Amino acid sequence: MGKEHEIILEREGDIGLLIIKNLPQNYLKRPELIEMRQLQEFVATGIKALIITGAGRHFSAGADPETIKSQVKDKKCFTEQLIRGNYILNYLDELKIPVIAAVSGVCFGAGFEIALSCDIRICELTSLFAFPEINQGIFPGLGGITRLSELTGKAVAMELVMHGDMINAAKAKKFGIVDEVTAKKQALDQARILAKKMTDNRPLRVIKAVMTSINNCKALGMEEALKKDAELFARLVEESFSSE
């Protein structure tokens, strides 16, 4: 059985960094990336953006097959862990601050699913993406199929999930899976630059309002989303001008 993965949480000014560490490939030992309470407490420190990245050369190669095999023996426990893992990724997906995945090297399986739960994905020329689960007779179990389909459409998602082949950065960009491709070793710095651009001089309430509205595009119909926007706007007018 592989060793436990470690999650490092760091603050760089207003920006939070979540680093997946289990060198060299940053295999994930459990379907839960991090404990929910730990993540919530970190967000509650008032970070204005969150960057998720991997320690060393890779983002994460996902769960290692040996680990899954041994964990599945206790079916009930494994199912519960999967559910908790799902909660974590849904939480990241719905978070009201920008969440950016900075991807170097490999981004496979559960690692890929984590990246897909972020708002923005920045990778490097040499990055590789794949859902290899099918080779073990399983499939991405943390919402990755749904999130991938939303980005690429059904056809590409079906091909990637059912074939299990790797795709490179250029293809990932073409399919709309990544938003930006940088030179080697530049993804994290680029993510920092982008996070700063979005959050510098912005009060947290404005960042949250924009993110709420953007998330509502998907979660609600146009009409409902717009009603919420009107509410958010009116509230911001009150808050932003109340001191005058």
Add this chain to the structure above:
Amino acid sequence: MVGNPKISWEVQENIGFVRLVDEPENRMDTRFFRELLELTKNIIPAADVAAILVTGKGRHFSSGADLEDLRKTIRGGHYSHDFLMANYRSFRFFDDVNIPVVVAIKGVCLGSGLELALHGDFRLCSADALFGLPEATFDLIPGAGGIQKFVQFAGKAKAMELIMQGKSFSAEEALRLHIVDAIFPKKELEEKAIQLAKRAAGDYRKYNKKDYLKELTHREI
């Protein structure tokens, strides 16, 4: 009502012209939104037109909402939500109406000005046009459908970046982001927009949007 109108409506042949006429910046204040509501609720639906062209008089399309003026209206409590929803519905009219809407943009197209433009079917602009949703820099958000439309055209990542940063961007960048469909020299803009409106009015929805634009620009989009 006293003062000059903020919007003009004129029908030439089968094309309806909506012009923002509060020069120089064609700002959108409470009065503008009242006029737009009347126009979209009663006047345009009763008019016999096959296409609509939205444009700004003078050098600019619109610098967006007149914050000072809107603030007074919005801070009035319960009224604010209805007011904002009415504004939004006026914009949404151009998205929902069953005839093609062409927006011709020159000069600045900011804030609610851009939100209005984003609700048209086609956006043509001049090379000097300047776009942006600067609301976040005033601690506000674009509240009239701009966020939803921006995500739809430019994708979530670029929407987040440009809306939170509130930075303005050029016509070239707008084209790359799919915020506008084509760029023309300033002198040709209105003529091209009329040409497109007439063309699309005749056989709307028989072709893809792309085909109309290809014909207009004589190149692949």
